Amino acid sequence: MEYNDFPGLYQASDKASLSAQKNYKNIIAYDLITMIIASGLAIYNFRQVDPKLIVYVFSGFFLLISFALTLIIRTKKFEDVWYQGRALAESCKTLSWRFITCSESFEHNLSTNQVEDYFISRIKELSNEFKDLNESLNAKIAVLPIITKKMWEIRNLNTLERKQYYIENRINDQKDWYATKAEFNKTKYNNWFLVIIASQLIAIISVAFLIKYPDSNWNLVGLFTTISASAISWLQLKQHQELKQAYTTAAQELNFIQASFGNVNTDLELAEFVLDSENAISREHTLWLAQKRK
Known part of the structure; x- marks a missing residue:
């Protein structure tokens, strides 16, 4: 089905989740970048007072920006909207697929009014369960x-x-x-790990350089240790390795379930098949949500 073919609540919660996720990750990225810039300004130790003062002012400016971004992350609660919106959207989507395939609780032998009333009541229950999201939902879409x-x-x-x-x-x-997501996360994980290793190696070389030349005005240790710490923080936020494993497991499970679809010939068999498939997809999402809340 096309995106617009799903219930309005699914579309609204999905958009709210994606928007909150984008804002959350962007703010954290800007936060880390400003800290890296602030540490980068201190790589050269100026002898004159005026250049030192300029460096201190700019360093303080970027640290102040970083502090403000941290406060925004704390007060805006983008992460909660991201998680709850994703949970609501996936629940609506699973319910919709059960409805259109005449799966459990939406069997083909039920009357139109019975099926319609039950589906609406379930959507209403979901809306009430995630009522804290209402202020983040686009009313026109919802x-x-x-x-x-x-x-x-x-x-x-x-x-x-x-x-x-x-x-x-x-x-x-x-x-x-x-x-596709499993391979994407695998590649990203490897790339960020290389950044961590390279920055730590450069920091070690910088320390060795300072040991040999203690009077040097250049000090790259702070910059590259900050880069390394920021890369580790970003890697933990994105959880590429965990997501890669979760997506690979879910893809394999769906593949095994699909292998049995040739035996599906009746409404009852289709209902059981859909239930197994949706449970597999739901497990992946539940695992993702649990990992994000750690």
């Missing part, structure tokens, strides 16, 4: 239809057509996304 025309259109397909649609638009799409 009030879009709860059940879209596309959702009814797919639900009214026959069993084999619903099965094929689910495989192509949910399983394959999610599996490819997991695999």
Whole structure:
């Protein structure tokens, strides 16, 4: 399904989560960069007072910016909106796929009114569960239809057509996304680890240089130890290694589940198949959320 084919609450919570995630990571990145710049200004020890004063002023300016950014991170609570928005969006998405495939609680033999009422009640429960997000949601998006025309259109397909649609638009799409993200995080993890190793090595060389030339006005130790510490902090924030493992596991589990889809021929079998698949996707998200909250 297209993005706009999902309930308005999904679209609003997804946008709120992505926006909060972007703001949170950007502010932390700027925070780390300003600290690196402040430490970089001190690499040369000027003998004259005036140049020293200028360096101190600029260093203090960047440290002040860093302090202000830290306060923003603390007060704005972007991280909470990011996590809660993601949890709400994924819950709405899973519920939507169960609805359109006539899975558990949305069986094909139920009346239109029964299915519609239950779906709306579940969406309402989710909205109440995450009511703290309301101030971060775009009201115009949140009030879009709860059940879209596309959702009814797919639900009214026959069993084999619903099965094929689910495989192509949910399983394959999610599996490819997991695999791509797993390799992306693996590459990023290796790259940042190289930055950490290189900056620590340069810091060690700088110390050796100062031991040999103690009267030197150049001191790169502070700069590269700050770079190393910042890279470690960024790596912990992004959790590339943990995400790589989680995405790889989820992709493999979906692949094993998909291997059995040839035996799906009835509504009951499709309902069980969808339930297994959505549980696998839900486990990945639960693991991600747990890792982010550590």
